Amino acid sequence: YWYDYKLTWDPEEYGGVDMLHVPSDHIWRPDIVLYNNADGNFEVTLATKATLHNNGLVEWKPPAIYKSSCEIDVEYFPFDEQTCVMKFGSWTYDGFQVDLRHIDEVSSQDNVVKVGVDLSEFYMSVEWDILEVPAVRNEKFYTCCDEPYLDITFNITMRRKTLFYTVNLIIPCMGISFLTVLVFYLPSDSGEKAREKRPKNYNRRE
Incomplete structure (x- = not known):
């Protein structure tokens, strides 16, 4: 308003x-x-x-x-947290013409609103949990102009839900790795190993 x-x-x-x-x-x-x-x-x-x-x-x-x-950092995937930024501001008016402020801003001295977005009607994602959405009011000066330009930036911090990736990715990979290592502990004369060593062109003589 x-x-x-x-x-x-x-x-x-x-x-x-x-x-x-x-x-x-x-x-x-x-x-x-x-x-x-x-x-x-x-x-x-x-x-x-x-x-x-x-x-x-x-x-x-x-x-x-x-x-x-949004820039995504997947270094710790699937146990990663991402922060996406949404920056709103006037396209043509400077800070003297339009004093842009968050509706829940308590005072003109406090430029940070801890809960910047109403999530009461937010449809929960099956892949992400939203941790926090603070809003920050920024006042920036450019070399071209003497007037400040205002914007409100929403920092959306999300954490990936790991259950899906744990069941469908991590556990199967660990199981395959365990079975691969287990093969080297089998005795050398084991039937399974001997069968694997038999050449394909082996012909049994009567």
């Missing part, structure tokens, strides 16, 4: 109406995009209505599906 002083009115002058639902393309909207987008689509395609309050508060909650790129 944000505040737009141009969209304020006195409810007493309009029959007590203190809230309106208007098409979102009829009002100003901040151009918040996902910087590390993976599919090249930086816009929210589905236009939904925005809620206007008489004090200038504008609420706009469009549904969206975001796809971001």
Whole structure:
């Protein structure tokens, strides 16, 4: 949500109406995009209505599906933890024009929100467990400009569920390795070994 002083009115002058639902393309909207987008689509395609309050508060909650790129480190596979980053910010407005903040930010001095995403309706993955999703507000200056540019970065830390890989990968590999080593402990005159040593062109003489 944000505040737009141009969209304020006195409810007493309009029959007590203190809230309106208007098409979102009829009002100003901040151009918040996902910087590390993976599919090249930086816009929210589905236009939904925005809620206007008489004090200038504008609420706009469009549904969206975001796809971001993530670097994976498989050094400790399948006992690995991965951290994926999703960076949101304005594409054209600097920090003086749009003061981007997390909705759960307690104070302007605290730039970290420990629980940055509501996971109450999250569909659990069969492969990953989400450990934490903190949100960090960053203020960055570039050499080209004197104005700061703001972004909110979500650090999604995930841990791989190891049961599937333990049963289907680790245990079979350990079993095969154990049987391979066990072959060398068989006696040299063992029937199984002697049978293996018999050449293919062996002909029995009557």
